[in-house]
Amino acid sequence: MPSALECTEMRRMRCEHDLTPLVIHVNYLVNLAAVKPDVYAKSITAFRGEVERALALGAEHLVLHPGSFNGSTREEGLARVVAGITEATNGLDMAGGGLSVLIENTAGAEFSLGSKFEQVAELVNRLTPVIPVGACIDTCHSHVAGYEITTQAGLAATLAALDATVGLKRIAVWHCNDAKAACGSKLDRHEHIGEGTIGLAPFGWLLNDPQLRHAAFIAETPVDEEGDDRRDVEALKGLVD
Ligand SMILES: [Zn+2]
Numbered sequence: 001m002p003s004a005l006e007c008t009e010m011r012r013m014r015c016e017h018d019l020t021p022l023v024i025h026v027n028y029l030v031n032l033a034a035v036k037p038d039v040y041a042k043s044i045t046a047f048r049g050e051v052e053r054a055l056a057l058g059a060e061h062l063v064l065h066p067g068s069f070n071g072s073t074r075e076e077g078l079a080r081v082v083a084g085i086t087e088a089t090n091g092l093d094m095a096g097g098g099l100s101v102l103i104e105n106t107a108g109a110e111f112s113l114g115s116k117f118e119q120v121a122e123l124v125n126r127l128t129p130v131i132p133v134g135a136c137i138d139t140c141h142s143h144v145a146g147y148e149i150t151t152q153a154g155l156a157a158t159l160a161a162l163d164a165t166v167g168l169k170r171i172a173v174w175h176c177n178d179a180k181a182a183c184g185s186k187l188d189r190h191e192h193i194g195e196g197t198i199g200l201a202p203f204g205w206l207l208n209d210p211q212l213r214h215a216a217f218i219a220e221t222p223v224d225e226e227g228d229d230r231r232d233v234e235a236l237k238g239l240v241d
């Protein structure tokens with residue numbers, strides 16, 4: 001757990017640099033859909049720790065991959081995620097702390113939950129009575145899961161599909177990543193903005209879409225050489241009208 005001093009310092013630096021919202025990604029080892037009892041129990045404990053630290057730091061969002069239900073049905077996997085989050089957050093005042101969990105859409109690997117917007121929506125809806133919850137949509141994951149976002153018409157149709165399922169207003173964060181792999185390939189490999197199979201233009205359409213004005217945009221691009229992260233963020237900023 002970060003110390004009280006560290007938490008105060010975090011708040012001070014966020015004010016100083018005007019950094020809002022603070023979005024934390026849950027450890028990738030956490031699998032709340034896991035069949036194995038030990039993995040499931042450890043995931044609940046680890047996820048509770050994530051929520052406690054996010055509350056201490058005053059973060060706004062905690063991004064969670066819904067997990068893998070390998071060894072059971074998808075329906076059982078969904079039920080475990082909801083039960084696990086319910087148990088993990090018991091007694092923690094997320095609403096009072098201004099913290100919400102964002103369910104991220106995934107690339108579509110076998111047994112992984114959440115590659116279809118309908119599945120993200122289903123989880124968000126089931127969790128709504130339990131915790132403050134919304135969604136995080138990743139451009140690379142959407143593209144490799146088979147959603148067309150590389151043409152303006154395709155992106156408009158994908159946004160309409162998102163609005164009809166998750167609801168655009170519930171998407172608090174977008175992960176802006178170009179992709180190394182083809183649309184529909186289900187391969188989750190991030191690429192620098194404008195250098196992958198998505199290309200530069202779709203990021204401009206996203207960043208300037210008035211329907212998404214409430215959302216935060218975050219790059220999760222690779223750092224192959226020093227400064228790559230800054231260059232990718234600058235590439236995105238350069239697209240904003
Ligand atoms: Zn992501």
Ligand SMILES: [Zn+2]
Nearest residue numbers: 140141188190
């Ligand atoms: Zn990814």
